[in-house]
Amino acid sequence: MPCVAGYRIQTNTAPPSISAPPPQPKGKPAKKSVIAPTLPSNAVILEVILSDTCLFPEGGGQPTDTGVIHADGITWPVLKVLRHGGSAVHYVQVVDERTAEEALGFFSTGAQVEAELDDAGWERRVDHMTLHTSQHLLSALLETKLQLPTLSWSLTSYPSPCYVEVPRGMTADEIAMIQREANNLVFEGRKVHVEAQELDRESLAPVEKTEAGRAVGRGLPDDYTGGVHRVVFIDGVDKNPCCGTHLPSLNNLQLFLLPHTDALSRSATTVARLYFLAGPRLMLHLTSTHNYLSSTAALLSCGLPQVPERVALVVDDRKAATKRVEDIESELAKYIAADLLTEMEKAPVDTLFKKHIHRQDDSSTALTFLTAIASAVADGSSKLQEKRSYVLVFSSSPTAQAATNTNVVFVAGSDDARVKALGDGLKATVGIKGGGRGLKWSGKVIGTWKTREDAGVEQVLATVS
Ligand SMILES: [Zn+2]
Numbered sequence: 001m002p003c004v005a006g007y008r009i010q011t012n013t014a015p016p017s018i019s020a021p022p023p024q025p026k027g028k029p030a031k032k033s034v035i036a037p038t039l040p041s042n043a044v045i046l047e048v049i050l051s052d053t054c055l056f057p058e059g060g061g062q063p064t065d066t067g068v069i070h071a072d073g074i075t076w077p078v079l080k081v082l083r084h085g086g087s088a089v090h091y092v093q094v095v096d097e098r099t100a101e102e103a104l105g106f107f108s109t110g111a112q113v114e115a116e117l118d119d120a121g122w123e124r125r126v127d128h129m130t131l132h133t134s135q136h137l138l139s140a141l142l143e144t145k146l147q148l149p150t151l152s153w154s155l156t157s158y159p160s161p162c163y164v165e166v167p168r169g170m171t172a173d174e175i176a177m178i179q180r181e182a183n184n185l186v187f188e189g190r191k192v193h194v195e196a197q198e199l200d201r202e203s204l205a206p207v208e209k210t211e212a213g214r215a216v217g218r219g220l221p222d223d224y225t226g227g228v229h230r231v232v233f234i235d236g237v238d239k240n241p242c243c244g245t246h247l248p249s250l251n252n253l254q255l256f257l258l259p260h261t262d263a264l265s266r267s268a269t270t271v272a273r274l275y276f277l278a279g280p281r282l283m284l285h286l287t288s289t290h291n292y293l294s295s296t297a298a299l300l301s302c303g304l305p306q307v308p309e310r311v312a313l314v315v316d317d318r319k320a321a322t323k324r325v326e327d328i329e330s331e332l333a334k335y336i337a338a339d340l341l342t343e344m345e346k347a348p349v350d351t352l353f354k355k356h357i358h359r360q361d362d363s364s365t366a367l368t369f370l371t372a373i374a375s376a377v378a379d380g381s382s383k384l385q386e387k388r389s390y391v392l393v394f395s396s397s398p399t400a401q402a403a404t405n406t407n408v409v410f411v412a413g414s415d416d417a418r419v420k421a422l423g424d425g426l427k428a429t430v431g432i433k434g435g436g437r438g439l440k441w442s443g444k445v446i447g448t449w450k451t452r453e454d455a456g457v458e459q460v461l462a463t464v465s
Helices: 100-107 119-146 172-188 279-299 304-346 366-382 416-430 451-463
Strands: 008-012 045-049 067-071 074-084 087-093 112-116 152-154 162-166 192-198 228-234 238-241 255-265 270-278 352-360 389-397 406-413 433-437 440-446
Touching: 045 100, 074 100, 119 162, 119 172, 119 228, 119 238, 119 255, 119 270, 119 279, 172 255, 270 279, 279 304, 304 352, 304 366, 352 366, 352 451, 366 389, 366 406, 366 440, 389 416, 389 451, 406 416, 416 433, 416 440, 416 451
Parallel strands: 352 389
Antiparallel strands: 008 112, 045 087, 067 074, 067 112, 074 087, 152 162, 162 270, 192 228, 228 238, 255 270, 389 406, 406 440, 433 440
């Protein structure tokens, strides 16, 4: 099949059907390595089988093509193609607000239609072919140079890096060596070709297993009834059964391996993922990575190579600043507590001391500060000459009033029952969500904090005696 944008094939149709949403799978969903496009839930979809097609059905780790079918002067989007037995089923979106029944008329048995890999479909196909051929090349080199079988691979959704899974982690030197070997073959422009052989299931070698029992790759699907067995060759490098679409040569297939492997822990065995990029995805990766790096460099007013060092400095500074704020907060908490204790001491000994203190604080650790004040009060009150009963409500809200603000509240006191009563009251009256135990109760409420909230707290405080 020639690989060109706008490639069309004239074909006729078998009886179409209206696509019903697939039934919910029972139990644990099967592991899927191929990402299929999700069909729009409100679209009417026909399932159409053609006598021939230029659109690739999902298979062999390669995702489906998308494209169009021209029927009776109308262009119908093909959202995905799946293989059922030996046939490719096209998921055709019904257009122009036709009913499924009206649309079926365009695809009656024997109707002459044209399937086309349109511009968007072609771009998608080039990406898939590039990465699929890259995977064959990469897997062949891993096998021959390092005796590392490919356990599985994933042609991930654009633009994420694809990966192969190998039985162990690889060193940076090993990865660099494989990348060098691959790009030597790319430089030579090794040819890739496909041979279709008559399918004889008996003669197919069974799927191998690693010592740990993990299958190496996958065999031909059991439901495949296509009658032919395709083998993809990279001259002098690789020969592999495959149903996917490939580039005609390794020309221009610059292969890039991310220079590390990620260890994955599976039940009995540890495997590693080696990520790779090539073609359009590699270009996008380089562009976006460069943009991330240069915008970070601009923020730090430094050159690109200095970014890691400067970021390390910023992180260190930030840690030191956080520590300093914590130290100063704990010092400040003691002063605020001291003022409260002085006030408490001036009040008559046999009365309950009640107070609400509202603060403004834009930090995300406002509650920690309120807790620090409450702890300092508890500490100080235990040292007072005469024991006092008290309940305190501390609240804190951001300086700018906004409906999305999170306001935090902390309740402290000299006995459990009153703290609990106050917390319950704040829940019911001010709508604060929270909870507590013993002498502490904390909560939060989303929204603005205005006089109404202050009045609510005062009202609840008044009920506690
Ligand atoms: Zn393949």
